[in-house]
Amino acid sequence: MLALPEPKADILARRDEIVAGLRAILPASGVITEPLRLKPYETDGLPAYRQIPLAVALPETTEQVAAVLKLCHSIGVRVIPRGAGTSLSGGATPLADAVVLGLMRMNRILEIDYADRCATVQAGVTNIGITQAVAGNGFFYAPDPSSQLACMIGGNVGMNSGGAHCLKYGVTANNLLGLTAVTIEGDILHLGGNHLDAAGYDWLGLITGSEGMLVVVTEVMVRILRGPEGARAMLAAFRSNEIAGQCVDAIIGSGIIPVALEFMDRPAIHACEAFAHAGYPLDAEAMLIIEVEGSVAEQDDLLDRIKRLCEPFEPLSMRVSQSPEESLAIWKGRKGAFGAVGRISPDYMCMDGTIPTSRLPEVLRRIGEMSDQYGLKVANIFHAGDGNLHPLVMFDANDPDSFHRAEAFGADILKLCVEVGGCLTGEHGVGLEKRDLMRFQFSEPELERQRRLKDAFDPAWLLNPAKVFPLQDKPRQAA
Amino acid sequence: MSAPATEAALAEAIADAYAAKEPVLVQGAGTKHGMLRPVQAARSLSTRNLSGITLYAPKELVISARAGTPITEIKAALAEHGQHLTAEPPDLSDLLGVPGNQTLGGIVATNLSGPRRIVAGAMRDQILGIRAVDGTGEIFHSGGRVLKNVTGLDLCKLLSGSHGTLGIMTEITLKILPAPEQTGTLVIPGLDATAAVATLSAALGSPYGVSGAAWLPPDAAARIPELAGFNASVALMRIEEFAASVTYRTARLAQDLQPHGRAELLGDTISRSVWRSVRDVTPLTVEPGEAVWRVSVRPSAGPGILAATGLRGFLDWGGGLVWLVGDPASHPAVTAAATAAKGIWTLMHAPDSLRASADVIPPEPPVLAAIGRRVKAVMDPAGILNPGRMAAGA
Numbered sequence: 001m002l003a004l005p006e007p008k009a010d011i012l013a014r015r016d017e018i019v020a021g022l023r024a025i026l027p028a029s030g031v032i033t034e035p036l037r038l039k040p041y042e043t044d045g046l047p048a049y050r051q052i053p054l055a056v057a058l059p060e061t062t063e064q065v066a067a068v069l070k071l072c073h074s075i076g077v078r079v080i081p082r083g084a085g086t087s088l089s090g091g092a093t094p095l096a097d098a099v100v101l102g103l104m105r106m107n108r109i110l111e112i113d114y115a116d117r118c119a120t121v122q123a124g125v126t127n128i129g130i131t132q133a134v135a136g137n138g139f140f141y142a143p144d145p146s147s148q149l150a151c152m153i154g155g156n157v158g159m160n161s162g163g164a165h166c167l168k169y170g171v172t173a174n175n176l177l178g179l180t181a182v183t184i185e186g187d188i189l190h191l192g193g194n195h196l197d198a199a200g201y202d203w204l205g206l207i208t209g210s211e212g213m214l215v216v217v218t219e220v221m222v223r224i225l226r227g228p229e230g231a232r233a234m235l236a237a238f239r240s241n242e243i244a245g246q247c248v249d250a251i252i253g254s255g256i257i258p259v260a261l262e263f264m265d266r267p268a269i270h271a272c273e274a275f276a277h278a279g280y281p282l283d284a285e286a287m288l289i290i291e292v293e294g295s296v297a298e299q300d301d302l303l304d305r306i307k308r309l310c311e312p313f314e315p316l317s318m319r320v321s322q323s324p325e326e327s328l329a330i331w332k333g334r335k336g337a338f339g340a341v342g343r344i345s346p347d348y349m350c351m352d353g354t355i356p357t358s359r360l361p362e363v364l365r366r367i368g369e370m371s372d373q374y375g376l377k378v379a380n381i382f383h384a385g386d387g388n389l390h391p392l393v394m395f396d397a398n399d400p401d402s403f404h405r406a407e408a409f410g411a412d413i414l415k416l417c418v419e420v421g422g423c424l425t426g427e428h429g430v431g432l433e434k435r436d437l438m439r440f441q442f443s444e445p446e447l448e449r450q451r452r453l454k455d456a457f458d459p460a461w462l463l464n465p466a467k468v469f470p471l472q473d474k475p476r477q478a479a
Numbered sequence: 480m481s482a483p484a485t486e487a488a489l490a491e492a493i494a495d496a497y498a499a500k501e502p503v504l505v506q507g508a509g510t511k512h513g514m515l516r517p518v519q520a521a522r523s524l525s526t527r528n529l530s531g532i533t534l535y536a537p538k539e540l541v542i543s544a545r546a547g548t549p550i551t552e553i554k555a556a557l558a559e560h561g562q563h564l565t566a567e568p569p570d571l572s573d574l575l576g577v578p579g580n581q582t583l584g585g586i587v588a589t590n591l592s593g594p595r596r597i598v599a600g601a602m603r604d605q606i607l608g609i610r611a612v613d614g615t616g617e618i619f620h621s622g623g624r625v626l627k628n629v630t631g632l633d634l635c636k637l638l639s640g641s642h643g644t645l646g647i648m649t650e651i652t653l654k655i656l657p658a659p660e661q662t663g664t665l666v667i668p669g670l671d672a673t674a675a676v677a678t679l680s681a682a683l684g685s686p687y688g689v690s691g692a693a694w695l696p697p698d699a700a701a702r703i704p705e706l707a708g709f710n711a712s713v714a715l716m717r718i719e720e721f722a723a724s725v726t727y728r729t730a731r732l733a734q735d736l737q738p739h740g741r742a743e744l745l746g747d748t749i750s751r752s753v754w755r756s757v758r759d760v761t762p763l764t765v766e767p768g769e770a771v772w773r774v775s776v777r778p779s780a781g782p783g784i785l786a787a788t789g790l791r792g793f794l795d796w797g798g799g800l801v802w803l804v805g806d807p808a809s810h811p812a813v814t815a816a817a818t819a820a821k822g823i824w825t826l827m828h829a830p831d832s833l834r835a836s837a838d839v840i841p842p843e844p845p846v847l848a849a850i851g852r853r854v855k856a857v858m859d860p861a862g863i864l865n866p867g868r869m870a871a872g873a
Binding site: 191199206209 | 592641
């Protein structure tokens, strides 16, 4: 289990004063203090870690966020920013002496401009909410994390979220134009705007993916894109992970960049097929979902090229979707992978390392060996084009031994990712989950440099302080 | 000028300057020496001897090279595998009047991107990892060599576009993509800037994946040989795809754009040449004593910037990037127009008198400036790296 810092006794003692301060800023319904109503905020998408916070504040405007932060800063209260609470890495895990600052009431779309292809929305708008707002005009917001129905754009900025289509369209950072954000002192910053690029330092780039440790994001300006004429998916099934991996290389090496290129291993295929009935090939060791875009003729042409590229690898089967419904069914299996694994195991942990794609067969083999060693099953889902690997480690949370083995297994997978030249997290963020593994990717002076950059924004370490960096004995997180 | 041949030697040179508290002018090939403000420094250092490609995995879409590697060397290596630099970085040596072969470090440190920026992201968006030396001589890394990475704070983006003031990049890893098989361009002549931007907007709002959208007034168009025959302004829209798709998409787009004017199609070779000219800003000439500005605004505001300043210029990025050339005395007018449009401006080139005395980029509000000073103090505590390059006293 990962340690959380000791709550500050002086802050706990001043709870009534802090709550009164929040009530002076926010409407009555915007301050939560009753234990039963605090319960939903005790955890996020990493439910193994739970902690009831001191209070929850639910502001509706940037000015209210500023006032809450100013209050917390003046007293020295830690603040945990939170969107929908879907973080799989514990990015929103509370602390006992912290105020959870929930942005979900800031859920308005402020401006949509099709001529300039941009939208301004509040931080609590869901990821899918942006696309839904512009879909009628044929536009979409590109990053599409699996949690897109629930997750909020403010959290996407915090974690620099990706998705299945980022090989072509990029991750959150590549689709942002501007932010309104509030410092821990309560100062409101306007960064970027509805134009491209910065003239000075790239604050937008530094803040994106900073996991709520530098500022609290309240408004987001994003690029919206016109969708393609159409899209179609195909399945290709292979006799081994190795062969499927070689096929991915052949496709990318040919100059075709499919809009999505997803890899599933045997356990993942079986779990997802039982759930989605998408006609996945159950005899295969590995399967690719390959999606292309364009007119029907262009789709035909690209899928033909891809089929020809697959053939030398002797696929067990290849199936091109014949209708939008069939494409949807193919995606339903993949997008529902978490739920599917949830049906065959009481609990699972979704890991998120990235590896050089050429190392995939070796990494999957070693994950298989670890699976035997830890006595826990694992299903692997992989954004094959960009090397982002999602092993789903299955365990039983009611069995402490099973949980500890799952944590150790997950950590070993991520260390393996770093060992082969990859990284600890491709799109979920470090959060609490991977905090203590940061030493495997960064030297102590490199971690200290990053801590000092946090100092530059938040000298007292009040914003999401127990995340990302391994806890230290002294100042900062343990203060 | 010292030009260390290894990262360790570069780190040592900076540690030495830090100990002596002596400022260092940092550059690659020096082709962008005339950008932003002049640097007064006792020492100077070039990364040009830190050269060479250190990793190229075409099937993994990554390339790493030392910071002093000439861009031409990287492009040549990529071309052998049918790949290219996605952000289409410009070669501004003609515009800035400093010939030379720009380096990878230089183009990343200035975060300059070409016409494809609107669909493929900026130069900074392609940076997967860096190794760098800070202002005390300490070596650090950020990111890595994989395409998706959110591990820790993103110092790659912090250093991109920081003009060597926060650290000296020694090695850079980039995401790359296959180069398109073919390029086609639709030209609609004779539109004024406002009508042109509406046309470009319609094209960029189409499902055909337009990857370049520019407007040149008649005098700028006349300076591109392939466009001179139009004897008019030109709105240019580019599609880069497999050959059959270029044929299909340009035809469909031309049809959709009929209400905006009759489009002519430029073929592959001519298209590539025209967009190289747009990328490198060759439609504008700079007379001695003149200044060059680069303004980024929301695309619909671009025509207003041209009109308000009355300078020679043209529009790229669908109207959102405004290049301007003219009398340095227009500086207040340019900054006022960009600010009024809620955009940003950069004084790319000017006589030293203006560069040294005026803001060359928009000053930051006090809260952000204070954060900036603290970040600078983390990365370069003695303030020795390119002092004054981006702002006076910083």
